[in-house]
Amino acid sequence: MNQKADVVVIGGGVIGTAITFYLSQRGQKVILIEKNDLASGASGACDQDIILQSKNPGIHLQLALASSQMYKTLEKELDYDIEYENTGGMILIETPEELKIMEDFVNRQKALGLQVEILNYKEALRYQRGLSNHLVGSTYSPQDAHVNPIRLNLGFAQAARRYGAEILLETEITKIKVKNNQIEGLETNRGTIYTPVIINAAGAWAPSIGRMIGLKIPIKPRRGQIVITEPVPPFVMGDVLSARYIVAKYNPELYNNSESAAVKLGVGLSLSQTRKGNILIGATREFAGYDITNTRTGIKEILKNATRLIPELKEMNIIRAIAGLRPYTPDGLPLLGPVNGLNGFYLAAGHEGDGIALAPITGKIIADLITDGKTFMDVTALSPNRFLM
Amino acid sequence: MPETNEKIYICRCEEVTKEEIEQAIKDGATTLSGIKKRTHAGMGLCQGRTCQRLIAGILSKEREMAQILPPTIRPPVRTALIADFIKED
Ligand SMILES: Cc1cc2nc3c(=O)[nH]c(=O)nc-3n(C[C@H](O)[C@H](O)[C@H](O)COP(=O)(O)OP(=O)(O)OC[C@H]3O[C@@H](n4cnc5c(N)ncnc54)[C@H](O)[C@@H]3O)c2cc1C
Numbered sequence: 001m002n003q004k005a006d007v008v009v010i011g012g013g014v015i016g017t018a019i020t021f022y023l024s025q026r027g028q029k030v031i032l033i034e035k036n037d038l039a040s041g042a043s044g045a046c047d048q049d050i051i052l053q054s055k056n057p058g059i060h061l062q063l064a065l066a067s068s069q070m071y072k073t074l075e076k077e078l079d080y081d082i083e084y085e086n087t088g089g090m091i092l093i094e095t096p097e098e099l100k101i102m103e104d105f106v107n108r109q110k111a112l113g114l115q116v117e118i119l120n121y122k123e124a125l126r127y128q129r130g131l132s133n134h135l136v137g138s139t140y141s142p143q144d145a146h147v148n149p150i151r152l153n154l155g156f157a158q159a160a161r162r163y164g165a166e167i168l169l170e171t172e173i174t175k176i177k178v179k180n181n182q183i184e185g186l187e188t189n190r191g192t193i194y195t196p197v198i199i200n201a202a203g204a205w206a207p208s209i210g211r212m213i214g215l216k217i218p219i220k221p222r223r224g225q226i227v228i229t230e231p232v233p234p235f236v237m238g239d240v241l242s243a244r245y246i247v248a249k250y251n252p253e254l255y256n257n258s259e260s261a262a263v264k265l266g267v268g269l270s271l272s273q274t275r276k277g278n279i280l281i282g283a284t285r286e287f288a289g290y291d292i293t294n295t296r297t298g299i300k301e302i303l304k305n306a307t308r309l310i311p312e313l314k315e316m317n318i319i320r321a322i323a324g325l326r327p328y329t330p331d332g333l334p335l336l337g338p339v340n341g342l343n344g345f346y347l348a349a350g351h352e353g354d355g356i357a358l359a360p361i362t363g364k365i366i367a368d369l370i371t372d373g374k375t376f377m378d379v380t381a382l383s384p385n386r387f388l389m
Numbered sequence: 390m391p392e393t394n395e396k397i398y399i400c401r402c403e404e405v406t407k408e409e410i411e412q413a414i415k416d417g418a419t420t421l422s423g424i425k426k427r428t429h430a431g432m433g434l435c436q437g438r439t440c441q442r443l444i445a446g447i448l449s450k451e452r453e454m455a456q457i458l459p460p461t462i463r464p465p466v467r468t469a470l471i472a473d474f475i476k477e478d
Binding site for chain 2: 169229230299314318
């Protein structure tokens with residue numbers, strides 16, 4: 001069966017479905033192609049944080065702030081329960097060195113308009129009980145929130161369908177058609193689709209789509225394992241992270257020499273509780289190719305790390321573990337926008353550990369670029385051409 | 390099965406009805422894991438030990454049994470107290 005569309009989006013994760021929603025809402029005829037199922041990639045195997053204070057002060061935090069603003073009305077717009085909650089969040093600080101780095105981080109974030117402060121140990125206990133007494137303190141921001149990522153993914157898809165989008169699941173792309181450096185369409189196992197615009201939103205798999213047209217996209221899968229407890233009464237205040245995660249992310253040299261298993265696996269605390277009461281305990285950050293198995297060492301190191309910070313967790317039962325592939329990029333920023341020299345080909349991938357937080361703003365920016373040729377902020381730093389030139 | 394007004398629960402842990410499972414299939418779910426994501430069936434305490442076969446049965450009306458992939462089985466295979474899990478080696 002042959003079809004026609006204004007835009008074809010590749011990838012049915014939160015990013016692809018968000019783009020499909022915002023474009024359809026503006027009257028574009030969009031077809032989304034997903035190899036497996038909605039929420040079958042990272043978006044179905046991740047934490048639920050819309051956390052602002054983990055973002056590097058700069059364009060990353062700017063994007064997150066704009067996205068968090070959009071989240072306030074998203075549930076209504078989608079007419080779908082995405083379990084959004086503005087809970088607040090904190091980052092636990094264990095050592096004076098971490099405190100110093102976090103003080104600087106927080107000051108630079110404040111300058112960009114984020115409400116965030118440093119708390120001492122006693123003050124931190126007012127927000128989160130059970131904190132180990134070796135902690136120095138924490139940060140706190142009332143602006144952090146969370147959302148059920150699977151519901152978000154399904155909600156974007158359902159709302160997009162209401163605006164006329166077509167979503168093709170279990171569909172394989174066999175060829176991308178290009179003529180005179182202009183996208184013409186693509187071939188799938190279900191037939192040919194003619195379109196002048198293709199958006200590669202295949203997350204960690206974006207490079208394989210790039211290869212079909214000779215593009216070398218520098219995204220790598222970075223595995224994250226998460227352990228899930230049985231449902232328990234409210235225990236976690238919102239999003240709880242550890243400064244070690246932030247410090248390791250932006251100052252990797254501080255931990256590079258360490259031989260410990262936890263450091264090798266990139267373990268950093270990420271704790272939150274679902275509406276049903278399950279606590280999500282994360283996570284590792286490992287380069288293990290496209291392997292999404294959970295490992296015993298991974299699970300164990302995650303739990304050791306979490307119970308070191310909040311010993312009370314020891315009394316809880318774990319019922320399962322999940323693993324997903326974050327789309328890692330060399331500079332930690334996503335690749336958003338058109339590709340030079342190939343008219344009609346766009347990238348919207350590489351959100352690493354922030355794709356849930358950044359899904360709405362990504363959808364809006366890509367929809368703006370496609371319908372108006374510009375957007376509300378300077379996105380040059382996100383252009384895929386920074387790697388593809 | 391006789392027609393009744395009572396809801397038929399397929400997954401007891403998460404209280405998911407047959408109707409909800411059929412709706413998930415209409416929405417595009419074609420695998421056990423697709424059903425799980427849309428309804429939470431099989432995500433409860435027993436982790437699908439009871440309902441998995443019932444759901445596969447409902448799915449098989451739409452699909453060949455062989456195409457119904459088992460959902461990913463992952464460690465920990467059984468419920469475990471965190472204190473015990475971090476002790477053992
Ligand atoms: C453990 C863990 C914890 C995380 N925690 C958070 C968090 O708390 N907050 C946050 O903001 N982010 C978090 N993230 C990051 C977040 O999950 C990702 O950034 C986000 O899900 C990426 O979305 P995506 O749509 O780009 O990719 P995906 O969800 O991976 O979607 C890509 C889709 O493309 C499809 N695809 C692949 N190849 C093809 C093809 N050839 N044709 C068609 N389709 C194809 C795949 O099947 C997949 O469905 C976490 C990630 C992990 C792993």
